[in-house]
Amino acid sequence: MHEDQEWVNQVLNGNKQAYAHLIHKYKDRIYALLLRMVRHLGMYVSPTFASYVSSFVSRVSGDLGLKFAAENGFNTAVNQSVSDQGYTLRVKDIVADSARLVITYTLEDASGNPLDDQYLHYFDGSKIYLADKVGNVLSELPEDHELGQGYGDITFVLDEWPKDEDIVVHFDVHEIGVRDPKPVNFALQIPVNIAESKQAATTIPVQNVFTSPQGIRFSFDQVMYAPSATRFEITTSVTDESYERERQLVHEMEGDDADFTMDDSYRFSYRIVNQAGEVIAASERGEVNSGRTLYFSPTYPKGENVKTGTIQWKTAIIPGEPSETLTFILDEIEKEERADFAISIRPDTLLQSPISKTNEETGDTYTIKGLKKGIYPGTNEEIWVMTIEGNLKIWDMPSWILSDGTGKRYEVTPDYTTMTVRHTKEGEILKQNLFIKGMASPPEELSLKLKTYKKRYTNIEWKVPIPSQK
Template identity: 30%
Template sequence: MTNEERQIQETLRKVAGAVEIPSFQMPSKNDALQVRRRSFYRSKRWASIGIASAVVLGLLGTMQVSPTFAAYVKSIFTQDGFDEGLQQAARQGFSETSNLSVTDQGITLEVKEIIADPAQVVVALMIKQSDGKQLLPTYPTATNTESNAVKLLDSKGEVISDDWGITFEENGGFIRFILGQKGQEPLPKTLSMHFDEIGDIKGNWKLQVPVTMAKTTAATTVLPVNQTQVTKHGLKMTLHQIVNTPTATRIELETQWTEAAKKQLEQEAKKLTGKTTNPDYAPFLPYQQYRLGYYYEGADGSKGKERIISNSYSIDRFGHFRWINDDDPLQKGKAATLVINSLHKAIPYDMSITFHPDELNKKPVIKQVGEDIFTLKSIKLAKDDDSEKQQMEMEIDVLSKDITRIYLPWWVLQDGQGTTYRAKMGHQSKGPVDQSGRERATYKIRLEDSSHWEGGEITKLPEKLTLRLDAVQKKYPLEWRIPVTNQ
């Protein structure tokens, strides 16, 4: 086995063993406009430009397939660790190898392999130094979003998309574009790459890579649905179609509130005005902050894993969205039913607990709101890794039958002098269900002084604090069943 083969084998092993990014994230003011992408393999380094652009850029370039690599593995996408849709498409011969590369400053960028269908374009890359060893650009220098560009072009050379994500392991990288975000789009014909910087090395790497989609387009089927249902909350849901491509089964859905529902939401918006640590966005929470849960059911009644439709594209500020959501392809010819079974919706909430930190650390403080139980378990000072400033760190348990998420801006902490502390980091973990059917969720949140733009140093814990919760996301049952057999 050559050195390159060993490097490839090590990369594939790491890909298979990597873990998913935690899903608990803080929304921005336009959180509903952002796209959360399904990770195409289990990598802790996956990033989306729309969510974390600083992580993504400055890492890439171009490529070609070496005979050694091709001899070692027919397709990198067939390896364990990639999602089943990519593996299946690669096994069926839908991936294309490339012999394109570009070299500058002793650095060669190689495009190894591409899978492209109407749902997504995924590209496998390698970066090599002049001695043939792999180069992994460093995270701190991967921030040049202006000069480093990767785009999909149509047959006329017009940009279809420059919204992409990347992950890097030691010996290679993977770019992913999600197609169809703007509705009907022309198919991509070219992957255009132009980089002025890789890691801390400046140079000029340009490459035009053909994107071939004839086979995958021919293998794609569209099931028109065009059915509408209105929930008891007044959310009008229209399922336009189901698209089956070699790599994915895609749901294309549109949602908007009825006029009667908007009147109720207007009252909820008034309750939230001026609240949370993001008061400008708070009045739009009732309109925009919602998700739909779903699963696929087999002909024998077997139930697949429940998931959340989360890739939303805003049509207006009042909760009118387009949604596209990709899963592994449904099995061809086998009857299946799409079941949209839950609405996850933000609502105003009123929970307030006053406590003394020194007493809390000796004995947890408990507050019950309806059937929901909140337990403040601990509070301490902890140094922030980025700013190296001391901040407060809290751990809170929530027992609830229907609270499914609490976003960071909804937690508000105040001391006796009126200083407000905002939650800037958080982690949510799920626990067991109690005898009353309430699920346990543990929140660990890091709080900083909001009177300072970049967060001030907290030198000691205040004598008295009040924790307030202004909104929560609750789950409501639905039962909309749509036959979606992949023919």
Template identity: 20%
Template sequence: MIFWERTATKKASRNEDSQPMENRGWEKAIFAQKLPDEFTNKVMLALEEVEIEPAQSISAPSKSSVRIEANDTSIAAQIQRSRMAKRAWRLKVLGASAAAILLAGSTLLYTQPTLAEMVRSLFAKDAYVDQGMQQAQQSGFVQISGASAVDQGYVLKVNEVIADSTRLIIGIDVYDAKGNVQNGEIDHATADFNLFSIEKGNVRDVSYERRTGGNQTTNRIEFDFMRPVLSNKLQLNVQIKNLRLYGDKLNEDASAITIKGDWSLVVGADLAKAKEHTLLTPIHQLYETPSGIQIHMQGASRTPSGGSLEFTTKLTSEAAGRAVDGQSGFHKLKFHLEDEQGSWLGGNDEFEIGRRSELERWSGVTQWFYHFNHFAYDKEKIRFVLDSYVIRERSEESVTFDPAVTSAEHPAIFEGSGDKLLLEGLRIGPDPNNPKSDQILALIPFGGTITNNIAEDTWKAVDENGKEYSIHVGGGIATDRYGAHSLGDVRFVVDGLKQMPKQLTLKRTIVSRQYMDADWSFDIPQTGTKGVIPE
């Protein structure tokens, strides 16, 4: 009965260029965890005698709801009436301008919610609760905020805040003028979120990735920081312009009423206590891959709600000579974490929403920061294993063939950088996936074996007259957990080619070269010092 919508919105500092986004899903692998059933059962039993105020109804619930006896008014039955469904989301890149900012609009207390508050909470039965959130709640790191705003007869209130050096999580509830909780959803596409760190009067923008979710009544918003925040205070300025009110927010077919207004919230977060309970662990492991990436593993941290891993990379002079853009050329590592028994905990492609990296242009060093929702390396042995790495390189690989005599039985062979493609000729005609379309496509179906993700490469075709055509890859490419790629039903799509040429040359000009020659792993130390800055 939970839903968790993964919107990835990178909010860049006004002093930073935005970075490209990549896919990730770490907590989906191992770190997404609801409250244990034993804890939930105790809460439900305790709540049986608590009178709960029902949500204001906007429309009749969907008939597809789970059937419950009409006379069953227990809290467990009330929660069971909620159903899981996805909510719409949109990406929005937000800018910030810092002025003189004072913490205002909220009073922060460290506390755990009462049982009655747990029903409308980040930790409610029908809410998404990852393991880091659960640990923060059990250890008393939930701050209660009094931030609120009123417009159009509706009150938006921030009840709970979780914050440390790696992320900030807030829950926003909607109430009517009489104080009745509403099944309200914030329109994130029209909302503004500006986040600042404050230290001794100095105010700085904080870059983040935003994800949204929640339950029937609570809007959960998570801000994952692109770099660790070292200050004692955070301030989040929120401006909400549209609300959607539902009879049943978890029913995707339920009708909604849109309320336009202007709700401005100022939410403060105190990081001082979290800093005192953060473990900082220097690692200082060095490794140079056989094909040219120098890696300096700097350290790990375990925070109240998760943790992080930080390292730097730099191309060797030889690798920089092959790379597009030289010393500042794109490169990345593919690694995974495993436990003491060698069992897989997760890989960086699984939890990576965005490439959390920052290039220092003078030295050519790239700083990497990975955030985890659970990283208890001080309580269990965790091993870092490097699987492979990618360097984006220039290429002059090509093959020339006669389309009239090339077929699946007599393919033209493109070979280079660990890839071997069997080209099965050229077909020009209507889109096979949309026969009713008037669009004419030029397709080169192929099979073979690949080491690299060829869809990330730059391709072009040249006919016998020297005319060039851009190319993209269509179809499926599978990637296993260790980064190995394989081909499905794939083809090259030659843009703009309308007539069968007498000769065609396929060229790859840029390859995202994946190297599988790394042999490096180490155990993350289980000791460290308290705080967010090394002693």
């Protein structure tokens, strides 16, 4: 994860594009969870035991979905605990319905006071997961992990509920705290019966399909009304024509042996409005707890679906009044496009005169600042390091192809440990080093070709009326 340090730094600085790109790049919930966590770390004040409100219903009053679910019997007061090394994990409550399962816990010291740092580890040997009663894993990672004063909320999302009516929440935690981690051995299993939860959900098919001019197919599949949340399910994919066009462009640019998939080539933004035209939820949450968005969760492709970039999206919102009428609006598609942009470089003149060039397609400007010898990290291999600065319109970490005047190509790898993309009023300011292998000495002329750039498409005008709960 060290290669993503700059991405994490950008998230800490409030860059939503960095947050979305990092999650989308790795298609792994753990990155999303870690990034959500860091937004909370500066919010802590030292709590006292009295600051923890024991009534679950009172504490979640801001989340009307959880409040409604709890008031209608979908909340289980657990109050089970396990202790080790003078610390206690106490699971207070669990809310479970078809949209989400939310676990509220507190970490306490030996005197029973909530710790300042409520972070529970569930990676690097620690696990928190859901299984059925015979041990089959149903969800291996939480969808969300929110921290508050003296408590934490862990949210799981299931693609579909198991046939069995009993599931088990497993805690196998060996470390707590993020600022000053402490070793522990917490092992706890909590059964949850979901029979009534399954019966309380209503699923309504929608089947509204749209294909954008950019070759992205959208299918708004269904809406599910559950006590704690309303969930929408959308499937996206790349059309056959778009896939074939992109495949040919990649092979022309990078050769027939180039790896090619479409699973990391696009993302989209949406909003949901009510009958008055007011935005009640959107794909960009903004500040924590703003609007009614609960999660926007992709399930990324496997097998053959990787080629066409087929992604299943689940987005959930806090329920509103029964009389509310909602509409889904697709606002924007951000798509990775193949670039037709190259910079000619004469290495012997770089130190005296850096080379700048603007991509007319995007308005992005890149400057080659220097070329010097270096050592590849972790090895003794001698390499060359090229330094690039840029002013970009859209946040990005560009990749390049480097060749000499004869067409010979050199292996180029961005140094993610030093790369920065800083958001300013003037644009996204890029600083990037490229590791170059296989070049004994710089030739008289080099060509640095940009592989892709990101382009945003707006004014799409796809609207889907969301059927009301019957």
